[in-house]
Amino acid sequence: MSIPAGALTDVVETLPDARDPLALSLNENPFPPLPSVHSALVASIGSANRYPEFLPQRLRTLIADHLGVDDGQVVIGTGATGVIMQVLQAFTAPGDAVVMATPTFDGYPIFAQIARLRSITVPLDPHGHHDLDAMAAAARSARVVVVCRPHNPTGTVESAAQIHRFLDRVPADTVVVLDEAYVEFLGAGERLDTRGLVQQYPNVVVVRTFSKAYGLAGLRIGYGFCSPDLARRLWTMQLPFGVGLTGLVAVAACYDAEDEMRQRIRIITAQRRLLSARLRAVGIYSTDAHANFVYLPAPGGDRAVWRQVFDGAGPRVRHYGDGGVRITIGVRQSTRAVLSAVAAYRDRTRGESALAGTDAVRTGDAPTTWQT
């Protein structure tokens, strides 16, 4: 296709490369939309002169049917981000507090700031798990508390028993955001019975997204589900004409292609296992990852190491203030690029660095204490 000169040329040339194997900093899916999803999206663009539904009722029904809950329990947002903002807008007032782990998904401190909330941060434990007892205690003086399962950036998962114990302790009038942005990467045995959970705990909102496993980050589609009472209040925050036509079509096409989706998830999970195993083989600890990324704390507490490994080496990864690094899982070529960067660094520093020997960081050691 030839693209005429002008504004369009500039824009098209700067679109992100769907297949860039080195884009490993945003936990995106390495695969472009499936052919069936792509064609459905192209077909829907022909109706772009028309508004979508006033409120996204059809998308709501589609998702509710897929989940096996009532329509009245589902809300739609511009990504999980939009849903989380709806929760904060519906249930908090400026000056209220929100409890979150630290580190957590970068968005949360930003959302708190937009909603003019005080953030109460609770450090993860040395292996990257939530301190749920401390969070439940802090939730007594907060309107909202956030738990990510799997957690970002560590990929860790709290057990069902721990989640129940936590929910039993959180006051009934504090809203719990159970962020399941990466839930599709969990095995069947690792998933919570979230339908039962929102019945048992009417203060829980489960938040999900089509940005990660479904690979539609650019379309901005997220949803939440919860008790009918909370959902009614959240639905009043639903922006008129706020979800584009493409959202409904893309979700329908994704649901029709579940087998292919699952296959892609298996490929990503296999690459994650491979990367973790290869790193472990050279003594590099990573937290117990259950999503499409791994988190490597600073080896031996040396905050400079991961920057020295990855700066200018190719893979673009996400660095953290305590010297840890989060690496999104991509395709095989991405895994190779990460391992090459590590190997090159080890060669370069020959015995002089924290990554030099296989026993430099003993796998399983408590790797870090988080900055607060």
Ligand code: PMP
């Ligand atoms: N929650 C978590 C834990 C995330 O990691 C992300 C994205 N990185 C989101 C929510 C937001 O996702 P989106 O707005 O793209 O749906």
